[in-house]
Amino acid sequence: MGVGITVEHLNAFYGKTQALFDINLAVQANHATALIGPSGCGKSTFIRCLNRMHETIPEARVEGSVRIGDLSVYNGTSATQLRRRVGMVFQKANPFPTMSIYDNVAAGLKLNGFRKRKLLDEVVERSLRSAALFDEVKDALHKKSGASLSGGQQQRLCIARALAVQPEVLLMDEPCSALDPISTGKIEELIFQLKEQYTIVIVTHNMQQAARVAEFTGFFLLGKLIEFDKTEKVFTNPSDKRTEDYVTGRFG
Amino acid sequence: MNSTLATPIPVLQISWRRRATDRLMTALSILTVLIVLTPLAAIFAYLVYKGVASLNLAFLTQTPKPVGEVGGGMANAIAGTGMILAIASLMGVPLGIGAGIFLSEYGRNRYGDAVRFVSDVLNGVPSIVIGIVAYGLVVVRQKHFSALAGGVALAIMMVPTIARTTEQMLLLVPQSIREAAYGLGISHWRTTLSITLRTATSGIITGVMLAFARVAGETAPLLFTAFGNQYWNWDLRQPTAALSLQIYTYALSPFDDWHRQAWAGALVLITLIVGAVAAVRIAVRHGKLAGA
Numbered sequence: 001m002g003v004g005i006t007v008e009h010l011n012a013f014y015g016k017t018q019a020l021f022d023i024n025l026a027v028q029a030n031h032a033t034a035l036i037g038p039s040g041c042g043k044s045t046f047i048r049c050l051n052r053m054h055e056t057i058p059e060a061r062v063e064g065s066v067r068i069g070d071l072s073v074y075n076g077t078s079a080t081q082l083r084r085r086v087g088m089v090f091q092k093a094n095p096f097p098t099m100s101i102y103d104n105v106a107a108g109l110k111l112n113g114f115r116k117r118k119l120l121d122e123v124v125e126r127s128l129r130s131a132a133l134f135d136e137v138k139d140a141l142h143k144k145s146g147a148s149l150s151g152g153q154q155q156r157l158c159i160a161r162a163l164a165v166q167p168e169v170l171l172m173d174e175p176c177s178a179l180d181p182i183s184t185g186k187i188e189e190l191i192f193q194l195k196e197q198y199t200i201v202i203v204t205h206n207m208q209q210a211a212r213v214a215e216f217t218g219f220f221l222l223g224k225l226i227e228f229d230k231t232e233k234v235f236t237n238p239s240d241k242r243t244e245d246y247v248t249g250r251f252g
Numbered sequence: 253m254n255s256t257l258a259t260p261i262p263v264l265q266i267s268w269r270r271r272a273t274d275r276l277m278t279a280l281s282i283l284t285v286l287i288v289l290t291p292l293a294a295i296f297a298y299l300v301y302k303g304v305a306s307l308n309l310a311f312l313t314q315t316p317k318p319v320g321e322v323g324g325g326m327a328n329a330i331a332g333t334g335m336i337l338a339i340a341s342l343m344g345v346p347l348g349i350g351a352g353i354f355l356s357e358y359g360r361n362r363y364g365d366a367v368r369f370v371s372d373v374l375n376g377v378p379s380i381v382i383g384i385v386a387y388g389l390v391v392v393r394q395k396h397f398s399a400l401a402g403g404v405a406l407a408i409m410m411v412p413t414i415a416r417t418t419e420q421m422l423l424l425v426p427q428s429i430r431e432a433a434y435g436l437g438i439s440h441w442r443t444t445l446s447i448t449l450r451t452a453t454s455g456i457i458t459g460v461m462l463a464f465a466r467v468a469g470e471t472a473p474l475l476f477t478a479f480g481n482q483y484w485n486w487d488l489r490q491p492t493a494a495l496s497l498q499i500y501t502y503a504l505s506p507f508d509d510w511h512r513q514a515w516a517g518a519l520v521l522i523t524l525i526v527g528a529v530a531a532v533r534i535a536v537r538h539g540k541l542a543g544a
Contacts, residue, residue: 090432092428108436111447161432
């Protein structure tokens with residue numbers, strides 16, 4: 001089951017440059033939350049603070065508190081432990097190129113010391129089914145490299161790989177930005193199904209996509225969270241003028 | 253906007269000058285390839301021409317005959333070269349790859365720069381000097397020449413090449429692949445070993461084979477380490493024959509039969525090196541997945 005996320009007074013920095021300013025927000029469990037805003041507004045930085053990916057960049061640091069379920073992200077939890085519970089799908093599909101489809105999906109478990117063959121087989125099949133990819137690849141699980149799939153299939157493979165470690169939260173950083181409308185449709189359908197089991201936070205440049213998949217939407221501008229509300233409210237009756245300008249396309 | 257251009261854009265005519273330049277440049281690049289390949293082909297052809305006559309079963313199975321007797325072979329030297337190269341690879345390859353991992357994953361700082369500089373300098377140290385180092389490190393302490401000393405000398409020569417190519421190959425692995433692994437909760441060291449290193453494998457193997465091929469024919473560092481031996485020897489602590497040493501000794505001798513054997517030895521040495529490199533390449537390709 002998914003868990004909720006509470007963010008309080010979050011500030012993020014790249015060296016001396018501050019990228020996020022005092023972010024406060026609560027993400028509901030088992031719902032999809034979309035983050036929108038112009039390029040460089042900090043939405044990717046924000047999502048990367050949720051699984052401590054931000055700090056893998058040299059000189060990057062974070063202040064403030066993030067709680068994921070009962071886990072305090074920046075207080076007493078190791079990054080690897082946390083990331084097993086908070087999966088991530090990246091903007092560009094990044095399957096492990098030297099691994100087969102099967103090994104790609106099993107990687108998270110195998111490399112964390114899981115070796116039971118039968119269980120792995122089960123998890124791989126279940127994850128590929130959840131990502132709506134199983135039927136397309138079932139004949140080549142061990143024969144084909146993950147990099148040999150099409151772009152849309154690769155992204156679904158990455159989703160399956162994230163699901164295999166059975167996270168509670170799934171972070172998606174513009175997962176459809178490099179995909180055609182059909183693949184995008186498949187992934188959006190997937191988000192609908194995944195909501196039942198996971199909490200989803202999705203960064204997107206596509207406002208229609210946010211409106212389609214998410215119950216809640218947050219609007220970022222210049223490193224600040226301008227508005228956070230029900231998606232319908234944000235798109236039809238925003239309380240901030242800047243949000244209205246952005247969602248109606250009058251912005252900048 | 254609805255406009256028609258006053259003059260339509262003409263279909264691009266490729267002028268005869270562009271065609272001629274194209275042909276000329278293609279011809280030039282083929283020519284350079286031929287120039288590069290000619291010495292290699294010439295050396296190999298000449299070795300076959302000079303060496304194949306003395307290459308027989310006895311050459312591959314017998315030890316050298318005493319001075320004055322015709323016949324005998326270099327079997328002990330072939331085995332000795334294999335032994336010394338095995339020792340060198342066992343020591344040099346892990347050390348080199350380890351140093352490469354350090355440089356790429358943990359060495360983006362002043363300490364890494366120092367290692368990089370030292371490694372590049374080591375790459376330029378004459379091989380005979382490396383031989384003296386191994387002499388001082390191993391031979392002086394053991395109080396006699398040995399295969400081990402020869403292996404140490406060659407290992408020292410392999411390390412910088414392997415370290416620098418490993419570093420370059422690891423740096424070519426996109427950051428997004430590492431992030432994918434971190435995102436699954438895989439630790440840094442696990443990611444380096446099982447994801448980054450594995451993704452860069454074929455490039456690293458190329459670097460290892462380059463280093464291997466380079467030291468396989470070295471003579472100078474073996475002169476006062478492995479020293480050479482006229483008899484069979486399987487003891488790592490004893491003086492050991494090597495093909496390059498045997499070729500060196502025989503080529504400088506006044507005997508025609510030894511000269512012929514030196515040619516045959518050179519042919520065997522180059523064939524073994526080419527064979528080893530080709531075998532590794534085929535093995536690597538064989539293990540690859542479709543589309544990888």
